[in-house]
Amino acid sequence: MKLFATSLLAALLALPAMSSFAAGEAAPADAGQAHAAPAVAAAAPAMAAKPDLVKGEASFTAVCAACHGADGNSGTPAYPKLSQQHPEYLVKQLQEYKAGKRKNAIMQGFAATLSDADMKNVAYWATSKQAKPGFSKEKELVTLGERIYRGGISDRQIPACAGCHSPTGRGIPSQYPRLSGQHSEYTAAQLTYFRDGTRSNSLQMTQVAAKLNDKEIRAVADYIAGLR
Numbered sequence: 001m002k003l004f005a006t007s008l009l010a011a012l013l014a015l016p017a018m019s020s021f022a023a024g025e026a027a028p029a030d031a032g033q034a035h036a037a038p039a040v041a042a043a044a045p046a047m048a049a050k051p052d053l054v055k056g057e058a059s060f061t062a063v064c065a066a067c068h069g070a071d072g073n074s075g076t077p078a079y080p081k082l083s084q085q086h087p088e089y090l091v092k093q094l095q096e097y098k099a100g101k102r103k104n105a106i107m108q109g110f111a112a113t114l115s116d117a118d119m120k121n122v123a124y125w126a127t128s129k130q131a132k133p134g135f136s137k138e139k140e141l142v143t144l145g146e147r148i149y150r151g152g153i154s155d156r157q158i159p160a161c162a163g164c165h166s167p168t169g170r171g172i173p174s175q176y177p178r179l180s181g182q183h184s185e186y187t188a189a190q191l192t193y194f195r196d197g198t199r200s201n202s203l204q205m206t207q208v209a210a211k212l213n214d215k216e217i218r219a220v221a222d223y224i225a226g227l228r
């Protein structure tokens with residue numbers, strides 16, 4: 001039986017390190033839903049079907065919420081906010097973690113337990129949630145960050161982020177992900193990963209990040225955190 005909840009449970013059991021995370025934010029009251037859901041689910045055809053938001057919520061609450069927050073608004077800088085992201089972008093990331101095209105030990109483990117339908121369900125549910133705004137923290141860097149975001153650095157062929165991710169950072173569905181309000185630590189880490197090749201699932205972003213130095217990454221990531 002390919003029961004979603006069962007595989008998620010298996011994933012949790014197989015990753016003992018997770019239990020410390022789960023203790024924090026997981027909602028035990030809702031976790032029970034995940035056990036009830038699959039019986040109904042087994043009959044539904046997987047791929048062509050519309051996303052099942054009820055199943056998406058149950059799985060998200062049982063597994064993903066521990067790190068990404070109950071409503072996808074992660075409160076932990078290392079874990080990205082997923083709320084209000086474009087669902088197609090999240091599905092792409094989950095598929096690429098599963099395929100090993102985007103490398104991260106934690107997420108590759110979780111994505112491996114998800115079918116295409118599961119990915120769609122959790123992605124559409126998480127992205128249906130309202131994103132909470134974030135804030136810039138580094139006052140001295142914000143002008144530099146804004147300049148890069150809006151105008152790029154033309155003499156070094158660094159393009160304006162706004163050109164693809166939109167002036168408000170909402171992105172353009174479904175091609176360019178939403179960035180606004182994201183934790184600056186996460187954004188800076190991803191830019192560094194694109195630059196050093198750790199994250200190699202987007203040629204466009206590899207080219208953008210290749211020319212950014214550490215200070216510029218910090219500045220633009222901090223600006224993005226406060227963007228709305």
Ligand code: HEC
Binds near residue numbers: 079103107
């Ligand atoms: C133990 C903590 C943890 C759990 C539980 C977890 N994640 Fe993650 N997630 C992370 C981390 C850390 C990253 C950033 C990884 C990287 O740098 O690529 C991430 C990244 C992601 C991304 C990429 C986001 C982006 O903006 O590119 C998606 C999508 C995602 N997680 C979905 C999920 C889903 C769905 C679940 C539940 C099935 C889940 N995660 C469970 C820690 C977690």
Ligand code: HEC
Binds near residue numbers: 148162
């Ligand atoms: C030519 C278009 C383009 C430009 C210009 C661009 N990006 Fe991107 N960016 C993308 C695409 C496409 C993705 C999605 C990559 C994927 O599918 O994994 C992305 C993804 C990202 C991500 C990962 C988001 C996440 O949730 O993990 C970050 C961070 C990012 N871009 C920051 C920037 C910054 C900062 C700039 C400006 C310095 C910039 N981008 C300029 C196209 C662009």
